Amino acid sequence: MTNIEIARLLRNIAAAYIIKNEKKFRFQITAYQKAADMIDHSVSELQDLFKENKLDTLPGIGASIKSHLEELFTHGKVRHFEEVLQDIPEAIFPLLDVHGFGPKKAYKLVSEYKLSNPETVIADLEKIAQKGKIAGLEGFGEKSEQDIITSIQEYWLGKTKASRMVLPYANELAKRMVEYLMKSKFVLSACALGSLRRKVATIGDIDIAAVSNQPQAVLDHFVNFPGKERLIEHGSMTASILVSSGRQIDLMVASPEGFGSLLQHFTGSKAHNIHLREYALSKGLSLSEYGIKEKNEIGEVRMEKYDTEEKFYQALGLSWIPPEIRENTGEIELAVKHDLPKLIELSEIKGDLHLHSSYPIQPSHDLGKSSMQEIIEKAISLKYEYMGFSEHNPSQSKHKLQQNIDILGKRSKFIDLLKSQYKNCIQIFSLLEIDILPNGNLAIDNQCLELLDCAIVSVHSAFDLDKKTMTKRVLKGLSHPKAKILGHPTGRLFNQRPGYELDWDQIFDFCKTNKKALEINSWFLRLDLPDILVREAVKKGVTLVINTDSHAVSQMDFMEYGISVARRGWAKNNDILNTKTYNEIKEWFRGGE
């Protein structure tokens, strides 16, 4: 069973408890939901942790859930779960994926209409609603019947489109909304919060906060956004709309004196906020998007407002926490001790080592679109100390060995020429991105490799090998003395493929021992190494390198996305290879310290 399936199962248990008796089981419910959330964010497959008897190393999994999971892995089913689910019709669970459906509404409708087929329950309910049969039910009316139809139709649409936005797309949408909001004279300022501010790799909804003394006027303006497709809700503090392609935008308004609290609340993550609020409670304080409530000796409640986030965290005795690491993975405990790491920053990057030029190398994969000179000029404008050309290796199937040696020899001479031309402005490395073939060999000959400063090695084919074979393949590719960097280590591409599996403990150990770097690829469809694996790599002391993998000069600006990934993985300056100086890197490529 995969983590996704297990998380779903635990959420179903929580839903069953809600239906049975929400009050009585409220703590079990949150426990199961929390465990499911943790599993969704876990770097390791639970099945593997089970084999190593390390299930309870995951926060949120205690003795009880651990034993249930052990039973699940051993026998394929869990007695306790079967008891909990006994009286709950299976058909309610698919409905929980439809917006507006919680366990109780789903249960009521499924029971009322005796819907028993989980495969068809959503379509069945849609038909029932369309016949106008729901409006008469107790607790339902015309409006809720119509809402059910709308939600189900949007659910069908969601099935056919990619459900999460990549960062540049989300940034652009947020920017458009902020610009639109600023047209209102009542808006003092506006910014994007939520997962966009935390720089999560893919974004679900856009969250915007606005500062104003006239919230109602701002919300009225917001819901008239020209790109609006449908109004979802429109209250006195918040509103939500759906824009084209089914993206949701939420707005929340606060007065200037309370804006810090709102920033904090709306940035999240949910898990961070819950933990922070629990921590505050232990100090006798209650947190919300409006500020901090405190009871005095005679029981009077006083609310303190905060105009900046720094003051909000300070009032709790915490250091300000960078948004990228607000995921409740230990940041609050360190902020209490004022011991947060100093995360890597864009300004610390001294060079980009993965750049594809248009040099006619007759590669196995796509050639870059910009000339070497254009790329150098761009790198200089970015104030880099050095850069590396890393085109794909010349195709092996199309060339004989001598042809490849000739192509690469010519390229080396050309790069040498550029080096001398630009020696006072920037230092240049001659690299290459080389395929790791399915058998683990590199795609070009040793004589060719000798012409390079070092090689970035990557998997570009046969993605479906099993974990063990793929690990062996990658380790063999990395073993070559010239191979110093593993490019886009998981091979994932958002909305296209999930990436292959590797035994990360083995990969990390190998890289650490043999001085190889793992790439954080900044291309927004990759963002690979993923942040949670960056965190593990950093913990193990593995060297990382942040590259753009640019195929055109404009893409060299995407370094910021790689930085976001590194920061989300708690990486510091000295974890990142390309914060080092030219001489240090040169030495590192040669295998020195």
Added chain:
DNA sequence: GCCGTTTTCGGCCCGACTGTTTTCAGTCG
């Protein structure tokens, strides 16, 4: 059912919004 800077027992985030309701239940973030 989980967890520990007050705790191995006794706590557990907080509020907005909608629809169907005359005061609240359900859902969402």
